[in-house]
Amino acid sequence: MENGNGPSSCCNGNGNSNGAPSPPHVAMLVTPGMGHLIPLAELAKLLASRHGATATLVTFASTASATQRAFLASLPPAVSSLALPPVDLSDLPRGAAIETLMSEECARSVPALTDILLRLRRTTRLVAFVADLFGADSFDAARAAGVARRYLFFPTNLHVLTLILHLPELDVSVPGEFRDLAEPLRLPGCVPIPGPDVLMPLQDKSNPSYKWMVHHGAKYREADAILVNSFDAVEPGPAKILRQPAPGRPAVFPIGPLIQADRGSSDGPCPCIEWLDRQPDRSVIFVSFGSGGALPTEQMRELALGLELSGQRFLWVVRSPSDEGAVNDNYYDAESKKDPFAYLPEGFVERTKDVGLVVPSWAPQIRVLAHRATGGFLTHCGWNSVLESLVYGVPMVAWPLYAEQRQNAVMLSEGVGAAIRVPESKGREKIAAAVREVMEGEGKGAAVRAKVAELQKAAAEGLREGGAAATALAEVVGTWTCGEN
Structure with missing residues (x-):
């Protein structure tokens, strides 16, 4: 259900009723949690205010809370929202990890999301699709709908991204549990992480959430680029490493800090x-x-x-x-x-x-x-x-x-x-x-x-015009040229 501020309609997505070109439109999939919704919404608002884009936030039925509805209703007219239909998760064991619930809900929503993206392609100039960290399986929907560019928005930091990108190889090279490692985990550019402090869903390899995280680590590589809600000064080591091109890894753009701008x-x-x-x-x-x-x-x-x-x-x-x-x-x-x-x-x-x-x-x-x-x-x-x-x-x-x-x-x-x-x-x-x-x-x-x-x-300084974060986002937007859909 839309929040009333729907995306601009246009004939075949090429123009509006006055014949002028429609603004570039971005569809964004928000996996459950206000901590995922808020930074993605701030990204959508930034794309609208600085780059003239419009956006649709696609949310899951499981998080249709009063808080979320009020938040979505407060967004500017350039940012609309749609809710995916509910999916049945009753076959999952009671007490399933949050990471498992979110990942399963996303994977089972791919057909419905494909339909939404096809509709947006007909009614907007849809230039890109953005999924957040537990939504990588939705790249299948974007590909099926013919969306030209697919991005991952990573709402946490470069240290965690580095870990998840390395997970498929760590899954093979670390034989036991992370919590039992004799030495801290050392990843390129990152602060050494003691085993018990490694990402919680990785702490039990027999838990389905572990297998999901390994799966996401492989799936992230299908993105055209990864946008990260962090900035160089707080994580200089991984920022330097991830800025260097690497075979088989998408370009990484730190575009943060994106926080809720309105103090209420x-x-x-x-x-x-x-x-x-x-x-x-x-x-x-x-x-x-x-x-x-x-x-x-x-x-x-x-x-x-x-x-x-x-x-x-x-x-x-x-x-x-x-x-x-x-x-x-x-x-x-x-x-x-x-x-x-x-x-x-x-x-x-x-x-x-x-x-x-x-x-x-x-x-x-x-x-x-x-x-x-x-x-x-x-x-x-x-x-x-x-x-x-x-x-x-x-x-x-x-x-x-x-x-x-x-x-x-x-x-x-x-x-x-x-x-x-x-x-x-x-x-x-x-x-x-x-x-x-x-x-x-x-x-x-x-x-x-x-x-x-x-x-x-x-x-x-990074968020100002000409700053590192602003420049990184402008570089991504610069790839959205007319007629790519």
Whole structure:
């Protein structure tokens, strides 16, 4: 169902009712998760505002949430949306990994997607198809529909892309489990990744999600190019390697950071922001585990006591714990399942009321990170959150949960030096020490704060006209010439 801002109609896709050429149109497949939708939508908006293109975001029935519908309805007229019909996944085992669910849903949607692309070819000047990281099987639909150019949009970083591109050969050369590797995994240009920190869906080779990731690694090579939501300064090693042409590998274009541009300031009063307005500059650590993360009860308790022990001001988005499920239980639904305050240590909220604010389920993250009072971010290291933190110059305390987050935490803390990682034990004293260090430490904390300020500047420069990211995207758009369809 379209959001009401449909793509321009034209006769055979060559012109509009006035006879003028139609704008180039791009179809984009969004696999489930707001973390996939938001950067792709920002790419679509950028293509419209800077390059005069229109776009259709194609979404899956499994994620037709109220949040997603509201987001799609807020997009400019140049960006429309269509939902694929539901597919039956009832034959998959209960508890199937998210990566498996997304990959299966995409593969089973290829016939319906082919029909949508054929329709778009008739009604628009469809110049390209873009799939995101779990949607590589949709290249089959684009090929069947005769779409001239097929791109992969990779919403996470160059380290993870390098790993997935190497997976078919690693599948053969690494005999046991990644978590049991005696030495860190070393890939061209990348920070060495200890085995237990390697991408979570690769940690059990008997799980179908592992086989899917190997499959995607091979399928990515069918793309004409790979667009990556990252930038050179945060990952200089793999950026240098991937910029060099390689046989059988698509060209790679870092075009980030693409983050949600609208801070939501028109949404009216917000208790979080009103509270931040009363705090000193750079004095508050923001604590949030993204739209899908939740902690086990014991870690939630230690975090509360660690924040209290740190003596720092804090704003904490809290959800009920994940003991009865996985740490990614909220992936499809960000709302807390139960009253999260019932799981906090007795008296915690009352004891910390002068320095802390605890809010259930959600806070306007962009507005919080952009606020002058925010001086640190305790984050799960989801890549969208990382990029938002860097764009607004907020140093990080890394507390990864799932997906590629542990790998991101290694890259941020051991590689570029933009974060301090909480030790695995997650004890309150160590949590307090990490928080204090990133907020006011004169050693490693000072270095992290300086590095983040440097990366903030590099990110802004790359996105300006003539900057590295803007130039990379313009190079891709430059291949969309009249009549290629």
